[in-house]
Amino acid sequence: DGGITQSPKYLFRKEGQNVTLSCEQNLNHDAMYWYRQDPGQGLRLIYYSQIVNDFQKGDIAEGYSVSREKKESFPLTVTSAQKNPTAFYLCASSPGGGRSYEQYFGPGTRLTVT
């Protein structure tokens, strides 16, 4: 089955700890994205990557970091510098050639920081 996997589904951390969220895709897509979803708000772009070993900041990159060492993988680290990290995090991928309108999402990771 082709798709995007995110793990874990639920994650609990203490304030001040860094945490890494996993995202893997086997759709052979060039582009990958990380979004944050908060109640009553649309998806907000954290980081995106158009190609391996390259990524760009989205609208709310502060306190987050990413890497893209393999086409299939785009992990997101939520650092202790992120002021309000509790949220639902969604990873997505899309084919290349400007087809960013066609995004495929993973099931999401719900992060709770206390």
Added chain:
Amino acid sequence: QKEVEQDPGPLSVPEGAIVSLNCTYSNSAFQYFMWYRQYSRKGPELLMYTYSSGNKEDGRFTAQVDKSSKYISLFIRDSQPSDSATYLCAMRKSNYQLIWGAGTKLIIKP
């Protein structure tokens, strides 16, 4: 002012009704207009996309874009309880960035 405005609802309608979901936007540079459906605790999935003004139909779903009014709509005919979900509009700002509405929660009552 947000670039994309969408009423969060909830919108509750009886089964079989025609549903109308809407978004307005302010950036005339947007070209692609998408509707995604998101079930509770799941990732969104693409329902439909349109490039230009006009209507696009896919089964019970019709997407409508009016660029002159900066207004897009999604119509669902013969609504079913399985259509209950949050519907997100999205618009493409650049080759790799979408701008999202807040999502409208739709409830179809049997």
